[in-house]
Amino acid sequence: MEVIEQYTSPFYPHIIDVFPSVVRKLWKKNQVLLLDIRTPMEYEDHHIPGAILVPLDYLDVLIQKIPHKEIAVICEHGNRARYATYGMPDLWKGKKVYYMIGGMAGWMSMGYEVTTGIDENGKLWEKWIEELQS
16 A cells, blocks of 8 residues: 655646655755744744744735745644645745645644744744835
8 A cells, every 4th residue: 555645736736735744854854944824823832943934914925035946834733724825826836835734733743843932933024024014
């Protein structure tokens, strides 16, 4: 029996569904940017070390600030990340996007790395908003 580690829709070949274990492998090899689209409160409570916070409400405005070509989109349970990827597919043109199935809940259930507090990566989005307004 073959284990399926990822799934790609023929309609959106640049969006790939993967489990937290795959995201972690890519992250450990520095092959992917972790994009946390939850609220600042959720990020402060727990997030993956090195993840960049861009709340979903600001994603369409701030995506241009993220130059990376490969991005893993992360939320708490996977619902917002699914919307952010498949619900806004044009946002990701020119990028390879990983939708992390199960979100932070799935990541934490595997016992993977988590940290707390607001760090520089948790404040970047606010700086970017200020830059756009000036």
